[in-house]
Amino acid sequence: MEKKLKIIIDNCPQNHKCPAVNVCPVGALSQKEFEAPQIDHDKCIRCGKCSNFCPKKALVL
Template sequence: MIIKVNKDICTQDHSCLAVKICPVYALKQTGFGSPNVLEERCVKCGKCVYYCPMGALEFEDEE
């Protein structure tokens, strides 16, 4: 499993709240754009998935 940002759902008009709660700093945001998941840092704890108020962060099966 990996975590992906659904850019169709992310409003991209605010500072991403999920970035602040990631324990390993695996989410990065530039300006008010949608965040990016740094897969090499992500431990797949799911805190960001459950914390995102828009539901834009999702678990996805690896291909």
């Protein structure tokens, strides 16, 4: 079974632009205002770059 990227909302501060959005090589993460990022699972290649980059470990593969 393939791993699926998840957001742990309790770990996401949601008070700033998510820095992990910019490291996704395929643009699978987006963010409205300062809300938690949204994942486009059709685009996500499960590379782990965003989950490794997130300082709060809110993005988990």
